[in-house]
Amino acid sequence: MKILIDNAEVECKEGDLLIEVMLKNALEIPHFCYQEDLGADGNCRMCMVEIKGQKRPQIACNTFVKENLEVSTISENIKEVKRSILELELLNHPVDCAICDQAGECKLQDYYMDFGLYDSHLSTPKTKKGKHIDLGSNVMLDQERCVLCTRCVRFTSNITKTNELGIIGRGDNSRVAVAPGHELNNPYAMNVVELCPVGALTSKDFRFKQRVWFLDSTKSICHGCSRGCNIYIDYNETKYSAEKVHRFRARRNNKINKSFLCDYGRLSYKELNENFNADVSHVKDLKELLKDEKKLALVSPSMSLQQLQAVKSFCKDNSVELFSLPYIDENFGDEWLKTNDMSANFNGVKELGINYDEDEFGVSLQEAHVVINFDHKYLKNRELKSKKVVHFTTSHVDSDYELIFVIADFAHDSGTIINCDGIRQDFYATKYESQNSRLVDILEELK
């Protein structure tokens, strides 16, 4: 079936939501309350369109497409409607973009520049509401900036079912709030920051760290657990500061995480900023060590398939016994995104046929003279007496070691991982060169 949107034919199915059809075809449709995973609420009225044969403008998030539908989003009349609605939304807005972290990715800013551009008609003082209220779980609320789209409220009531947030008050005084004495407290709470189309909910963790237009983004996969949620890594390097990752943002993937992330995964970017400086050993010293008879290697199950493959062939060439143990935390998982297996690529370990039997590993560890640790957390802070330990590591190592090689972390090395449901996903390296070599390159040098 075809419908006409602004005189252009668009392919769709009978009964589709008009706003979904438009978003799918990358057509401009301003909206606050509609979100792909939360559905439409119909309260913001920003997605007004003109439909041929209907007297008044209709909201696209509550219009189902049918045969011979003719939609206009650019007529003078509809532009005027949008301008008036936006003026109402912005009536009591404090316009403090200068100190608002959302500036640069704010829908109010975008729409004002697209359809607004009016002067305020307000002659009375603006309604004052609460500012910088700490809601808990790293979320800051500014009630004055809110457009009452209820995305956050619907997230806590429909998705997490924790019901912390609600709208209280009437008319001008309506505001998002938590019940007195309560706070926003669930392991997915920081999603409301990303859901908020304006600067009402901002992250305490990211607060005042960077302006968003200075950030670069790279497509990546969260390495916090085996779910493999799709993310953007937001990072930058400025003239006066070294490269730093500032946040993770959820990247839409309908099969895995939709547009959400857990707080643990969202805050796991901090590991990427831990600079670990060690005097890196020489590859030829490792070659010397490899002459020993009894050698054992333990590889992290969070490494990419490419890294695992390189490690596997390295171990085969040098007759090293190779193991990998999963990171299991029985208390971490839940019914939604989090899984108990906190290794990003344990399915990859299985696919490559790497031994993950814990008992066999224990026996081999006792017999081994040389232990090579490929970034596995289990051996990082463990003293192994009378054994020569070689670390390939991305982060700090506390125990004694014979040799150490600092390798690039997953933000600086591209690769493929397989998530808990067997979905293969690629992640990419940030645009800045890492000061540490990639594991694959070091192993290549050893050949």
Add this chain to the structure above:
Amino acid sequence: MGIKVVHRHGNTFKEKMYISAIFSGMKTTLKHFSTNLKDATQIPTVCYPDEKPTDITPRYRGVHRLTHRKEDNSIACVACFMCATACPSNCIDIVAMAREDGLDEKMPKVFNIDLLECVFCGYCVEACPCDAIRMDSGIYSVVGETREEFIYDKEKLLSIKGISKEEYSLAK
């Protein structure tokens, strides 16, 4: 597109000789020479650095300064990074922090301007939404022995006085 034919000068024999042009030029030179000889006080040349310029106005783009708020004399800057964004030479380094005194939410923890990198274009002043950075100090000469001395930090920039009559930030 319409074409306008412009008459090109300098092609006649008289013009190619240059003699008349040299004499008319010398006439102007001699006129000024005799005027200055009669009254030396009217010579516009300033013997810098023995003599300092006297015509520096508030509009002159001198060394930057950070303004204060009228209410409590605190820093007017809210660390919005507009100046750093507008700066073509990338000479402004800002680190923001939360402001605790209730007047505002945000202020700069670090605000450094590297005067050796600065091209004194004034874009930072244009971009500032808070009238927090100005170039009305009237300072046209900065001297130092090390590169570090040319990096003006927040305290230094706040201590510089302006020569315009508005001392405080005019932001509402």
